[in-house]
Amino acid sequence: MTDTLILTPQQIIRKKAAGEPIQPDDSEMIQSHTIVVLVENSIGAFIRVINMFSARGFNIDSVTVGVTEDPTVSRMNIVTTGNSRIISQVLRQLSRLVDTIEVIDLTDTDYVERELCLLKVCYNRDSRSEILDVNEIFRGKVVDITSKTMTFELRGPSKKIEAFIDMMASHKIVEVARSGRVAMQRDS
Amino acid sequence: MTYDEHTKVHPVTTGDSLPEVRPEITSTSQMMSGAEILLRSLEAEGVKIMFGHPGGAVIKVYDEMHRINPEFQHILVRHEQGGTHAAEGYAKATGKVGTVLVTSGPGATNTVTGIADAYMDSVPIVVFTGQVPTGLIGNDAFQECDAVGITRSITKHSYLVRDIKDLARTVKEAYHIARTGRPGPVLVDLPKDVLLAEAPFQYPETVNMRGYAVPEAVRPEKLQRAARMIAESKRPLLYVGGGAVSSDASDSLTELARYTGIPVTTTLHGLGAFPEEDPLSLRMLGMHGTWWANQAVQHCDLIIAVGARFDDRVTGKLDSWAPHAKVIHIEIDQSCISKNVFADCAILGNVKTVLERLLPLLDPKDTTEWLEQIDVWRQECPLQYQKDDKLRAQGVIEKLRDKTGGDAVVITDVGQHQMWSAQYFRFLYSRTHITSGGLGTMGFGMPAAMGAAFGMREIGSSRPVVCISGDGGFVMNAQEMSVAAAHKLPIKLAVINNRFLGMVRQWQELFHMERYSHTDLSDTNPDFVKLAEAHHCVGLRANTPEEAKQIIDEAWEVTDRPVLMEFSVAKEEMVFPMVPAGAATGEMITDRMTPNSFV
Numbered sequence: 001m002t003d004t005l006i007l008t009p010q011q012i013i014r015k016k017a018a019g020e021p022i023q024p025d026d027s028e029m030i031q032s033h034t035i036v037v038l039v040e041n042s043i044g045a046f047i048r049v050i051n052m053f054s055a056r057g058f059n060i061d062s063v064t065v066g067v068t069e070d071p072t073v074s075r076m077n078i079v080t081t082g083n084s085r086i087i088s089q090v091l092r093q094l095s096r097l098v099d100t101i102e103v104i105d106l107t108d109t110d111y112v113e114r115e116l117c118l119l120k121v122c123y124n125r126d127s128r129s130e131i132l133d134v135n136e137i138f139r140g141k142v143v144d145i146t147s148k149t150m151t152f153e154l155r156g157p158s159k160k161i162e163a164f165i166d167m168m169a170s171h172k173i174v175e176v177a178r179s180g181r182v183a184m185q186r187d188s
Numbered sequence: 189m190t191y192d193e194h195t196k197v198h199p200v201t202t203g204d205s206l207p208e209v210r211p212e213i214t215s216t217s218q219m220m221s222g223a224e225i226l227l228r229s230l231e232a233e234g235v236k237i238m239f240g241h242p243g244g245a246v247i248k249v250y251d252e253m254h255r256i257n258p259e260f261q262h263i264l265v266r267h268e269q270g271g272t273h274a275a276e277g278y279a280k281a282t283g284k285v286g287t288v289l290v291t292s293g294p295g296a297t298n299t300v301t302g303i304a305d306a307y308m309d310s311v312p313i314v315v316f317t318g319q320v321p322t323g324l325i326g327n328d329a330f331q332e333c334d335a336v337g338i339t340r341s342i343t344k345h346s347y348l349v350r351d352i353k354d355l356a357r358t359v360k361e362a363y364h365i366a367r368t369g370r371p372g373p374v375l376v377d378l379p380k381d382v383l384l385a386e387a388p389f390q391y392p393e394t395v396n397m398r399g400y401a402v403p404e405a406v407r408p409e410k411l412q413r414a415a416r417m418i419a420e421s422k423r424p425l426l427y428v429g430g431g432a433v434s435s436d437a438s439d440s441l442t443e444l445a446r447y448t449g450i451p452v453t454t455t456l457h458g459l460g461a462f463p464e465e466d467p468l469s470l471r472m473l474g475m476h477g478t479w480w481a482n483q484a485v486q487h488c489d490l491i492i493a494v495g496a497r498f499d500d501r502v503t504g505k506l507d508s509w510a511p512h513a514k515v516i517h518i519e520i521d522q523s524c525i526s527k528n529v530f531a532d533c534a535i536l537g538n539v540k541t542v543l544e545r546l547l548p549l550l551d552p553k554d555t556t557e558w559l560e561q562i563d564v565w566r567q568e569c570p571l572q573y574q575k576d577d578k579l580r581a582q583g584v585i586e587k588l589r590d591k592t593g594g595d596a597v598v599i600t601d602v603g604q605h606q607m608w609s610a611q612y613f614r615f616l617y618s619r620t621h622i623t624s625g626g627l628g629t630m631g632f633g634m635p636a637a638m639g640a641a642f643g644m645r646e647i648g649s650s651r652p653v654v655c656i657s658g659d660g661g662f663v664m665n666a667q668e669m670s671v672a673a674a675h676k677l678p679i680k681l682a683v684i685n686n687r688f689l690g691m692v693r694q695w696q697e698l699f700h701m702e703r704y705s706h707t708d709l710s711d712t713n714p715d716f717v718k719l720a721e722a723h724h725c726v727g728l729r730a731n732t733p734e735e736a737k738q739i740i741d742e743a744w745e746v747t748d749r750p751v752l753m754e755f756s757v758a759k760e761e762m763v764f765p766m767v768p769a770g771a772a773t774g775e776m777i778t779d780r781m782t783p784n785s786f787v
């Protein structure tokens with residue numbers, strides 16, 4: 001592609017306004033991104049990262065934090081959405097913070113992601129076996145049971161968790177606790 | 189979409205250059221109080237001046253200051269906000285880091301405006317705030333406030349020092365962060381028990397922050413790409429911002445522009461980076477920029493942004509800004525790249541270094557046709573105001589320009605007078621124009637001028653310091669006049685008195701059907717001459733152009749204290765040309781007769 005074909009955002013907006021055709025441009029596409037941020041292991045560092053998202057109006061869909069193999073470093077896994085321009089701003093703003101050691105956008109790489117979900121649902125004699133069937137299909141674990149409720153533990157990619165919750169929604173869900181996504185790049 | 193400019197480099201150790209004079213004590217095995225460690229650290233950092241105000245949480249620091257008489261000067265300001273602006277003025281005039289010391293609670297909150305101002309305008313200052321003892325933090329103790337929390341989104345970085353062992357290292361890091369990369373404010377919160385504790389003192393030689401890297405290596409392929417784009421362009425334009433001033437790139441920029449023949453327009457903060465009397469200078473662009481600079485933006489085919497961030501006061505409506513231009517962006521802060529305007533070629537690095545590396549790749553260009561076109565625009569709509577027997581703000585600024593020949597440090601406040609100063613002073617040298625641009629803080633001018641004057645004195649410069657304020661903003665920090673007087677600073681304080689919050693009045697006239705709601709100051713303005721005299725300064729007043737010239741001459745005779753010159757000017761005067769907020773840069777209001785659809 002030659003230089004002249006690359007449109008600036010201004011040009012895109014202008015062309016749209018004039019009703020002229022524009023090539024599909026990925027900068028308009030909104031996508032979910034999984035970003036790993038390694039930060040100094042301190043509350044201050046964690047807050048600065050979160051604060052940056054709110055101060056600049058970026059989304060956070062989920063965030064997890066925990067210490068890494070190096071006890072002075074925490075790893076944050078952040079899931080955010082935006083078009084590529086917004087995401088590139090997110091990455092630049094994150095990198096710019098003094099306490100961030102490394103920022104990696106896993107989205108277009110080969111990575112593993114997991115989330116943990118605890119889900120408590122009401123059951124009765126009629127629904128009991130159907131609920132357990134769903135759990136069976138998703139390979140969840142029953143971690144608690146009373147005469148009225150069952151609590152399941154489910155691990156897996158966020159999509160699977162969402163599908164599980166969707167399936168359970170036809171019953172009476174009492175409580176859902178999700179850990180947020182953790183992710184790691186695969187070695188090639 | 190490429191993220192190639194997005195860098196978070198792995199562990200780096202940066203050796204800082206040592207301050208010129210190393211004091212005797214940078215390390216001792218003797219026990220020292222935290223307060224003394226702080227002072228010794230500042231000495232080791234080469235700090236020459238500090239603006240501060242005492243209080244309970246920092247009383248130990250003041251006590252140690254009294255006892256050891258450190259190698260720097262402490263200036264007792266009369267309001268902590270004034271202290272922060274003074275530190276900014278000092279930093280901007282000298283290129284060094286400004287230092288502020290205040291107490292906890294209200295002392296800390298009073299610095300918030302100055303910190304935010306420094307953040308928006310990338311001014312290197314370090315603010316030390318006292319804090320309640322660590323054991324009381326979170327208990328709503330007397331004069332407790334979460335200074336780090338309050339300032340988190342307006343500092344480049346901040347610290348709460350919980351352990352005396354970390355104190356010296358923290359000071360070292362704070363100055364390093366404030367000064368390097370894109371400069372900015374750093375806050376260091378000091379609990380009282382840390383200041384009272386004792387420890388041996390050792391000032392670190394280097395900083396070691398694995399998360400903080402300043403882009404140093406410029407990527408050669410980017411330079412080549414930029415050179416190609418410049419060679420191919422027919423109507424190139426250099427758009428220069430504050431980054432060119434803060435990296436002291438003025439000489440390199442001037443050389444590059446003259447060698448290639450590319451015209452230069454600057455932002456408010458770029459003023460002075462390129463001599464405005466050079467034929468290649470198009471003066472300032474943007475909301476109150478010149479007609480011809482804005483026309484050049486709208487018609488150029490290449491914008492070379494140099495340490496500028498495409499602020500909305502520059503671009504107006506983004507989607508119609510510079511419609512034909514490709515963009516080269518030279519910038520130290522990766523987050524500025526492609527934030528508002530997409531950069532076809534982004535060069536991350538120190539502006540001065542990049543310009544120096546770029547120049548050898550460039551050839552002189554034939555821009556005659558382009559410059560002739562710009563000259564047509566220049567004739568079309570020159571900067572002008574009505575010249576009659578009335579005293580007008582623009583005339584006052586021209587008189588100040590005549591008096592100094594442009595060889596002065598001009599500090600302005602915020603409002604119409606600020607824009608007229610930018611339009612009519614014709615700046616020639618880097619670091620001679622200091623203003624609050626990003627935050628637009630009324631009350632900035634007077635204390636910043638004081639800080640700049642201390643800076644000029646420190647570096648042994650005889651350049652006069654001239655502060656141009658409005659009647660509204662001047663009173664917001666007028667208390668610092670007596671501090672400047674006590675230190676015999678010969679600052680020239682010009683108060684452009686239009687008896688109005690002029691800039692708001694202008695918007696009310698243009699966009700709110702002349703409903704002058706709460707902008708008339710005639711009932712609440714002080715008597716400025718008396719105000720000056722009450723603060724041990726000289727006060728002078730002018731109502732006519734002749735008197736103006738007279739009092740300027742008189743003011744320049746005073747060398748042992750500040751002089752306030754009150755210029756009583758017409759309130760109806762407007763700042764033109766103007767791109768209304770949110771309008772396209774092409775749609776400028778050039779005078780009262782321009783039909784405007786923004787009402």
Ligand SMILES: Cc1ncc(C[n+]2csc(CCOP(=O)(O)OP(=O)(O)O)c2C)c(N)n1
Pocket residue numbers: 601602603604605606628629630631657658659660661662684686688689690691692
């Ligand atoms: C602290 C603060 N409050 C309010 C404003 C909004 N504001 C911008 S310009 C202006 C008027 C300034 O009046 P004056 O100082 O007399 O200057 P003039 O415009 O008349 O030259 C105001 C109120 C501001 N910039 N800063």
Ligand SMILES: [Mg+2]
Pocket residue numbers: 603658659660684685686687688689690
């Ligand atoms: Mg006024």
